[in-house]
Amino acid sequence: MITCSKERMEDKIVTFSKFGDTGKGGITRLSMSPEAIQARDELCKRCKALGMEIKTDDMANIYATIPGEEELPAIAMGSHLDSVIQGGNYDGVLGVLTAMEVAETIVAEKIQHRHPITVVVWTNEEGARFEPALMSSGVISGKFDKADMLASADKKGTTFAEALEASGYKGDESNRMTSDNYKALLELHIEQGPVLEDKKIDIGTVEGVVGMVNYEIFFKGQSGHAGTTPMPYRKDALYAACKIIQYLHDELDKLDSNLVYTTGRMDVKPGIHTVIPDDVSFSLDARHQNPDVIQQVVEVVERIPKEVEKCEAGFKLNWRRKTTPFNTELVDFVEKNAKEYGYSNTRLYSGPGHDAQYMADVLPTTMIFVPSVGGHSHCEIEYTPVENCWKGANVLLQTVLDVDKK
Numbered sequence: 001m002i003t004c005s006k007e008r009m010e011d012k013i014v015t016f017s018k019f020g021d022t023g024k025g026g027i028t029r030l031s032m033s034p035e036a037i038q039a040r041d042e043l044c045k046r047c048k049a050l051g052m053e054i055k056t057d058d059m060a061n062i063y064a065t066i067p068g069e070e071e072l073p074a075i076a077m078g079s080h081l082d083s084v085i086q087g088g089n090y091d092g093v094l095g096v097l098t099a100m101e102v103a104e105t106i107v108a109e110k111i112q113h114r115h116p117i118t119v120v121v122w123t124n125e126e127g128a129r130f131e132p133a134l135m136s137s138g139v140i141s142g143k144f145d146k147a148d149m150l151a152s153a154d155k156k157g158t159t160f161a162e163a164l165e166a167s168g169y170k171g172d173e174s175n176r177m178t179s180d181n182y183k184a185l186l187e188l189h190i191e192q193g194p195v196l197e198d199k200k201i202d203i204g205t206v207e208g209v210v211g212m213v214n215y216e217i218f219f220k221g222q223s224g225h226a227g228t229t230p231m232p233y234r235k236d237a238l239y240a241a242c243k244i245i246q247y248l249h250d251e252l253d254k255l256d257s258n259l260v261y262t263t264g265r266m267d268v269k270p271g272i273h274t275v276i277p278d279d280v281s282f283s284l285d286a287r288h289q290n291p292d293v294i295q296q297v298v299e300v301v302e303r304i305p306k307e308v309e310k311c312e313a314g315f316k317l318n319w320r321r322k323t324t325p326f327n328t329e330l331v332d333f334v335e336k337n338a339k340e341y342g343y344s345n346t347r348l349y350s351g352p353g354h355d356a357q358y359m360a361d362v363l364p365t366t367m368i369f370v371p372s373v374g375g376h377s378h379c380e381i382e383y384t385p386v387e388n389c390w391k392g393a394n395v396l397l398q399t400v401l402d403v404d405k406k
Contacts, residue, residue: 002109002397002398004098004102004104004393004397005108008101009097009101009390013090016042019038020035020038020083022086022380024086025088026083026086026089026382027088028083028085029087030085030154031123031125036081037167043100043119051066055172055175057171058176059149059164060123060136061176062120062121062169063076063118063177064103064118066116066117068113068114068116069112069114070115073116073182074117074118075115075400075403076182076186077095077102077117077118077186077396078095078099078118078120079093079094079125080121080123080125081096082124082128082129087126087379087380088376088377088380090383090384091189091377092125094384094389094392095188095189096121098188098393099188099396100119102117102393102400114405115404118182122137123135125354130149130154130163132144133353134355134357134358135149136355137359141361142361179362184330184365185356185359186365186366186368187354187355187368188367188370189350190370190371190384191204191371193372194374194375195348196370196372201344201346202344202370203345204347204368204369204371205331205348206366207325207349208289208349208360209321209324209352209354210287210289210323210349211289211321211323211324212286212287212288213297214284214286214319215315215318216282216283216315217281217283217304218279218280219240219312219314220279221279223270223278224275225275226275235278235310236309237277237280238277241280243308243309244304244308244313252297252300255296255297255300256290259287259288260286260288261285263283263284264285266281266282267280267282301315321357324357324360326365326366326367327360329364333366334366334368340398341394348369354367368392368399371388
């Protein structure tokens with residue numbers, strides 16, 4: 001079977017690790033930042049050198065395409081180039097780099113293909129600068145209102161619309177990925193968890209993405225001097241928030257053992273050490289494959305009292321997603337190809353969200369996972385050996401060729 005180049009794969013990983021290098025083994029490459037634009041420029045330069053045609057859509061998603069021998073819908077593969085703050089060199093970007101390597105292998109080996117082959121880069125997958133995550137694929141798939149997304153602002157007040165205009169990558173809406181102009185979408189990604197490495201498995205055949213809910217839970221109290229307000233008189237919003245965090249842990253732990261949840265962000269105002277907090281909010285992110293369990297999480301949240309420790313309490317749903325199964329034929333292709341290359345593999349569902357999950361409602365889609373050493377992700381020590389990256393690229397290559405033959 002044809003294989004990609006391990007040397008070229010390593011070169012791509014090393015080169016792209018320079019864009020946003022933190023000096024500590026990771027990157028900070030926020031969407032539409034100078035570092036992200038540098039990475040986009042490098043991708044376009046390399047793709048143009050392979051003779052690929054490059055287009056962008058109105059959300060700055062990039063589509064770099066090798067022409068096919070016939071006038072047929074394109075086969076797309078890719079992921080995202082943006083990162084979280086102090087993130088790693090594999091989350092998202094590896095899906096783009098392996099797609100580039102597959103495209104380069106097809107060109108270098110003169111592999112015949114009927115369909116156009118496209119490398120896609122999704123804009124603002126992480127949502128680390130402009131919320132929400134999966135922004136552009138969400139707009140393309142009809143999950144988000146474009147006007148709302150354009151109005152999303154970063155901490156400095158810059159809107160996504162302003163960053164989009166300044167990026168040089170804003171294109172035409174007519175270039176969007178649709179079920180008319182694309183046949184299938186494949187996304188390779190690191191697992192971002194410990195299962196594959198722990199079981200010494202090379203390839204994860206991803207059957208779908210688990211459902212989730214994300215809430216903002218807030219508390220209104222009364223600020224006052226920390227040194228003069230007697231304890232019985234206080235309406236401490238932070239104390240109230242801590243009580244509800246404990247309540248959530250106690251109640252959610254009674255549900256299914258496969259439920260995962262976290263409070264990843266807390267805002268405390270006024271944030272002065274001599275002032276009693278009067279305005280506190282925190283996030284709750286909960287994920288499970290079974291929609292019934294997600295509904296139980298919703299019911300737990302809805303039981304939060306309207307008053308906690310003399311503070312007003314409330315919540316709002318930020319977003320939720322359903323459990324999304326991937327296309328069974330594409331999943332079978334991935335599993336078959338892992339076996340044919342002699343790679344160990346297993347089927348699994350993804351806990352993290354991905355652009356592929358939104359696009360699965362638009363056209364046939366699946367994902368390929370490769371191991372994450374120590375299960376680490378969204379941090380500077382995130383790492384996947386080049387051997388595993390190369391194996392993933394090989395499975396991606398053969399899966400693209402399978403789709404092309406069908």
